[in-house]
Amino acid sequence: MNQLDQAFAALADPTRRGIVVHLARGEASVSDLVGLFHLTQPTISSHLKVLEAAGLISRRRVAQLRPCKLETERLKAVTDWLEQVQEIWEGNYKRLDALLAELKQTQKEERKK
Amino acid sequence: MNQLDQAFAALADPTRRGIVVHLARGEASVSDLVGLFHLTQPTISSHLKVLEAAGLISRRRVAQLRPCKLETERLKAVTDWLEQVQEIWEGNYKRLDALLAELKQTQKEERKK
DNA sequence: CGTCTATATAGATAGTTGTCAATATACAAA
């Protein structure tokens, strides 16, 4: 699995997206996050493992706490891929628009005859 | 599974992302797409089913052909989610920046005394 | 030391996924 695969797969779970949204507001410990969902601590820990493996979060050590932090560069890599697709698509439209403009011009010139 | 779940999950596979990139350039039939990957036709058909269920593509009927078209609105919904997260994160930084600016000001004023 | 708190790991289970070969369906064309 490459990085984009892992990032998209990680974001395909609503619990993990919830974690991401929460971490966008700032660091949080595992137990903070457990408090947000009706899921057990091991389940949350496993979701965090997935997010970390995908490069979407990182973790520090503070005594027994393991504060989690959002890694926005990886999030940006995902957005970048989507925007590239959008650009190809729009390029397509640009080409189509140019084609239609050309057609219109041709029709106008034909009317002159 | 909700729409975002399905869209992210659909995009988590490299073959499906390849299909999306190809369709960004314009419509393509199933056999066009089969030609792009070293996978069997049923496998490509199953990927297309996933993309269609996720609302990322749509299909027409033209004789025996089933041209596939990218649905950019759904792609945009995914981008929107990512941008919202980014905005929360940046809002965070803005608040932090404001805090640091305030701190600097306080220190400056303390030096005057 | 023993105990409490925070987190990780292990093992089980039910459900989902990606892939294939084989077969079925839908339409076209001879």
Place this chain on the structure above:
DNA sequence: TTTGTATATTGACAACTATCTATATAGACG
């Protein structure tokens, strides 16, 4: 109607996922 071409469906298999309970580890604090 027979044949050919494009696509879908079926059934199988191995791999992976989300979740749980139970248990282990790591550090803080008495």
